[in-house]
Amino acid sequence: NAGVTQTPKFQVLKTGQSMTLQCAQDMNHEYMSWYRQDPGMGLRLIHYSVGAGITDQGEVPNGYNVSRSTTEDFPLRLLSAAPSQTSVYFCASSPGGARNSPLHFGNGTRLTVT
Amino acid sequence: GESVGLHLPTLSVQEGDNSIINCAYSNSASDYFIWYKQESGKGPQFIIDIRSNMDKRQGQRVTVLLNKTVKHLSLQIAATQPGDSAVYFCAEAHSGYSTLTFGKGTMLLVSP
Numbered sequence: 001n002a003g004v005t006q007t008p009k010f011q012v013l014k015t016g017q018s019m020t021l022q023c024a025q026d027m028n029h030e031y032m033s034w035y036r037q038d039p040g041m042g043l044r045l046i047h048y049s050v051g052a053g054i055t056d057q058g059e060v061p062n063g064y065n066v067s068r069s070t071t072e073d074f075p076l077r078l079l080s081a082a083p084s085q086t087s088v089y090f091c092a093s094s095p096g097g098a099r100n101s102p103l104h105f106g107n108g109t110r111l112t113v114t
Numbered sequence: 115g116e117s118v119g120l121h122l123p124t125l126s127v128q129e130g131d132n133s134i135i136n137c138a139y140s141n142s143a144s145d146y147f148i149w150y151k152q153e154s155g156k157g158p159q160f161i162i163d164i165r166s167n168m169d170k171r172q173g174q175r176v177t178v179l180l181n182k183t184v185k186h187l188s189l190q191i192a193a194t195q196p197g198d199s200a201v202y203f204c205a206e207a208h209s210g211y212s213t214l215t216f217g218k219g220t221m222l223l224v225s226p
Contacts, residue, residue, distance in 0.1 A: 004157075031212070040122070042203065042218040043158070050212055058213060090157050098214040099146050099207040105157030 002026050006091050006106035013081040013113045021076040021109050023091030029104070031097045032074040036060065036087040037108075043090065049074055050097060081113045122201060124221045133191040135220045137204030142185065144206035148214070149178060149189045152201045161189070161202075191222075199224045 007022045025032065033048035035058075045058030049068040063085060065077040074093075078085060088110050092103035127133050139147070145166040150158035164171045164178045164187075171178050177190040187204050204217045 033213075035216075040218060043216040045213055045215075048213060056212070059215075092157075097212050099212065102148055102160040102163055103158075103214060105150075105159070107155070107157045 004091055004093055004104050004106035006089075006109050008109060009107070010110050011112070013078070013111065015081060015083060015113060017081050019078055019081065021078075021089055021091075021111070023074045023076065023106060024072050025074075025091075025093040025104070026072065027093065027095070027104065028071060029093035029095050030071065031095070032068065032091065032093045033058070033098070033103070034064070034066065034074070034076045035090045035092065036085075037090060038087050046076065046089075048098070078111075081111075083113045085111065086113045087111060122219050122221045124223060126223045126225065127194050129194060129196060129224055129226050131194050133194045133198070133222060133224075135189045135191075135202050135222065137187040137189075137217050137220075139185050139187060139204070139206045139217070141206060141208050141215075142182075144208050144215075146207040147178070147180060147187050148205045148207075149176075149187075150203045150205065150216075151198075152203065152219070154200075158203060194222075194224050196224045196226055198222060 004025045030051045034046040035043040047066040049055045088108045092105045094101045148163040149161040152158045162173045175192045179188045201219045203219045205214045
């Protein structure tokens with residue numbers, strides 16, 4: 001069982017470039033989410049989805065887009081990268097939502113925007 | 115290397131000691147609480163959870179205590195081992211919301 005798989009592991013972008021961070025889970029979890037982790041800030045929720053075709057904003061959604069066309073995949077798009085988006089990004093999933101069961105996390109994508 | 119540990123409160127213990135990591139939560143409507151462990155370069159890993167209708171829950175070598183009166187959560191690790199060295203996060207889920215809010219974390223350092 002692969003669990004939650006994130007690609008790429010590392011990425012360097014120039015300001016203004018766009019890219020998509022990939023997240024896939026093979027556990028048939030309905031709930032998926034994206035967090036960013038910055039030093040001293042803990043993990044902050046960017047976007048989440050309670051099922052295919054349904055997405056919603058978290059605490060820090062600006063500059064990011066998501067879509068959920070399948071249960072397995074939940075890509076995060078940076079439309080025009082900014083240095084403030086330099087961070088470690090984690091995707092997480094759970095079978096029953098954030099209030100019903102623990103989140104399973106991927107190992108992260110480390111993004112640097114220059 | 116991983117920079118998530120910068121500026122975090124740190125607890126240093128000797129191998130074999132019992133460790134207690136504390137967390138204050140802010141929302142009295144929160145009804146689900148989780149502890150995660152994060153090792154360098156990895157994603158957070160679930161340790162133990164507790165719901166607001168409980169005061170205490172035990173796992174293997176870990177115990178979580180919940181004090182709703184003062185909005186305080188603690189994680190006790192018995193017979194701490196060097197492999198327990200990591201950053202520990204508490205998280206709370208708010209009643210009526212589909213989101214989890216994380217605390218800023220505590221770094222646990224275990225010396226042999």
